Ligand SMILES: Nc1ncnc2c1ncn2[C@@H]1O[C@H](COP(=O)(O)OP(=O)(O)O)[C@@H](O)[C@H]1O
């Protein structure tokens with residue numbers, strides 16, 4: 001009975017939501033019909049039915065291939081990192097860069113240097129690698145250490161422990177990693193289609209439909225993209241549910257895994273590892289260009305970018321444009337991030353006071369998690385126009401939902417006994433929040449911030465590229481048009497570095513604060 | 524003077540972490556004769572588990588040495604001379620009872636099939652007949668612990684290590700398991716090394732009780748237990764039993 005009830009409430013809420021949507025859309029109440037009714041979207045889908053199969057197939061091909069490659073790499077890398085803990089430190093920089101890089105920024109680079117389906121596959125794979133690698137490392141290192149001792153006691157080595165204990169016990173974690181990776185692959189492929197030109201694929205279709213005044217089509221593409229991502233998520237959710245036999249937390253660990261500071265390594269070797277961590281991303285960048293043998297005109301090595309930005313004839317103008325763009329992009333990223341996080345925090349905290357609300361809202365929040373960001377933006381353009389408020393809303397909406405999911409789940413994990421302790425002494429609900437729930441949710445607030453910092457930058461850049469014609473996103477798009485290769489590489493590198501620096505800043509603050517509070521970082 | 528069994532000789536072990544060092548074992552010397560049953564008891568954190576882990580080669584000693592059946596720990600474990608049971612069973616949740624019992628055989632690269640009768644016999648010995656294909660999640664805490672005991676015995680170890688194997692069980696079940704462990708151990712004729720914090724458990728099972736004290740972890744005294752074997756459950760209510768328990772408790776608390 002309880003089971004069916006659990007489903008009934010969210011289903012009812014979704015039905016109500018859809019009904020309101022239909023009525024509002026049919027009556028053209030929002031922004032002169034920018035929000036069509038559901039039936040109108042469906043009719044649009046039917047009218048465009050001959051367009052979809054090829055676009056969808058192209059996107060599926062790229063994201064499927066990227067999914068397989070990215071996850072294979074993720075699992076292999078995860079196993080490697082656990083077997084050789086030192087390597088985790090050496091690769092830390094690269095891992096953070098892959099996590100934080102705004103895909104939109106490197107999409108143009110990939111389509112410059114690679115051809116055909118490859119840029120899409122690479123971007124899809126990049127979206128999967130990090131999630132799965134992290135899930136693998138965590139799954140492997142959280143396995144029962146006594147079971148590992150047992151194997152060791154009978155003379156088994158690291159590899160046997162990996163095979164008999166760790167890998168199998170990491171499977172649920174890896175499966176839930178795949179679940180999150182699946183929509184990421186779709187998003188990556190669409191972003192690459194979008195930033196790379198080409199005729200087929202949902203991203204290309206979206207780009208081609210942007211200029212027309214056909215909201216139904218844009219919504220249709222958005223719905224199809226969300227459906228594909230949602231289905232991919234669902235398939236793996238089902239698999240891991242079957243496999244694990246119980247549902248697990250929907251959030252994913254978003255901390256870049258690292259071994260806790262074991263006192264065994266000397267300062268020299270940890271310094272060396274740190275230096276390697278910083279250098280490695282640049283080495284990969286350099287090797288990428290060298291191995292591909294793209295003409296030097298098109299491809300810029302790290303040194304090439306420095307040359308372009310400081311020593312070339314165009315240096316002066318490049319710097320000016322870059323600074324102007326940064327000046328537009330950074331403030332709005334910060335504001336959007338703070339707004340998104342505050343809303344999420346406020347809502348998550350107050351959902352503690354109204355538990356029914358949480359249950360009703362969670363499914364909506366989860367659906368938005370699988371919604372490809374890039375499909376969302378044009379829809380918001382329809383609703384909000386092309387001003388700064390659009391950028392702000394895109395940023396808020398891409399940060400709000402994931403942050404809310406993490407926070408709400410974190411808060412729900414505050415042990416009941418702890419809360420009841422406060423209640424037992426007659427604390428009011430507000431007192432309980434202040435004394436227990438808010439401090440206890442600090443680790444989750446940081447986890448949410450870590451997760452959303454790169455997303456905020458990505459959201460702003462997509463909005464700038466697609467709609468507002470400002471900032472870094474626009475600079476990237478323009479440079480593509482002018483074939484200003486130096487600038488393309490510079491913007492890409494700068495946005496990755498920015499994302500990494502922001503991420504690292506959050507990590508440092510997080511450690512300080514949590515250490516002072518005597519807490520450890522949230523999953 | 525080769526004696527078999529387990530001998531700790533002046534073992535020292537210090538842990539350092541987060542700025543402070545913990546002397547988990549200081550000059551720990553103890554010998555457990557072949558075929559005897561020794562219980563280690565002491566306050567929490569006094570180094571009982573550390574002593575066992577050093578003996579199993581899971582931790583290296585800073586000073587001193589441990590011999591198991593006159594061999595180095597790692598030698599002995601790899602030769603399959605030891606069996607081990609940890610607190611909370613530490614079963615692999617995805618393996619059935621039988622497959623869990625077979626883990627040590629697999630690690631030692633033995634042909635699992637050749638041991639099928641042994642495995643079956645052990646499962647019956649610990650009273651789990653009919654549960655061979657059950658998963659650990661489907662068993663009660665006591666049954667899981669019995670699987671761990673069976674697993675510890677599957678290699679026919681000469682030396683059996685147990686670290687609070689019944690720590691998670693309630694008093695009644697614990698006494699029942701104590702009784703069964705005595706029976707199983709007597710059949711196996713192994714040297715037994717039991718880490719425990721239950722005084723009655725130690726007195727009921729052991730030939731000798733090594734009492735440890737903490738900070739630094741060291742051996743306080745060894746107390747002999749004279750009761751005849753096989754010991755019956757009635758012993759738990761014997762006045763002599765209680766007198767000995769009181770004596771152990773006195774040493775334990777005096778040693779702090
Ligand atoms: N790997 C380790 N690192 C640091 N300290 C440890 C480690 N293992 C044990 N200790 C410390 O050594 C002392 C003895 O631990 P242990 O042998 O587990 O005690 P117990 O008698 O409860 O089994 C404790 O203070 C414990 O904190």
Ligand SMILES: [Mg+2]
Nearest residue numbers: 571572573686
């Ligand atoms: Mg212990």
